[in-house]
Amino acid sequence: MSDTLSTLHHVLASAARLAQDIATDPLVPRLLDILARIPAEDREVIVNVLEREVDLRNLSKSAPNSALSGLNVTKPNPNARLYFRVADNEPAPYVVPEEIVQAVVRAARVLRRASERGSDLASVWEPAMVEGLRRMDPDERAMLRWYHQRILQILDEAEHTSG
Secondary structure: OHHHHHHHHHHHHHHHHHHHHHHHOOHHHHHHHHHHHOOHHHHHHHHHHHHHHHHHHHHHHHOOOOOOOOOOOOOOOOOOOOOOOOOOOOOOOOOOHHHHHHHHHHHHHHHHHHHHOOOOHHHHHHHHHHHHHHOOOHHHHHHHHHHHHHHHHHHHHHHHHHO
16 A cells, blocks of 8 residues: 555656646747647647657757767757748749858759769659749749859859869
8 A cells, every 4th residue: 555655646746846847837838829829720730840850859969960860950940930831923022142042052952962862853853843944934034044154153163262
């Protein structure tokens, strides 16, 4: 009987500590409010995203730079998005230069990784790009052409000044 009472005492003490931690954490009410406001049809996906990201962060903390995780997850991204933004027939929103630089560098890295993994860019990527470019108006295609010519010039400049 004393083992049962001792176990019950430990369980109640743990529950009291947990309740105290929750009651005194100023983020818990905000978190519960946010969860309550998520549209019901989105909750499962968002909770899965949060679980995956938290698990990855904790894995990275316990085994940084290891083959186990393959990543070094360092801090939360304050600009992360959970919902895709789709602009239908409207001009794209203004982006700051840093966002453009990040997008260009990311695109280059994605293409390099895809080619290193043996992805057939010519048969998979190119037809999709042709279809996407057909949907653009002539002014947008002209800007893209200018942009890519300019990127080649900037690339040459970067290689010249780095070597």
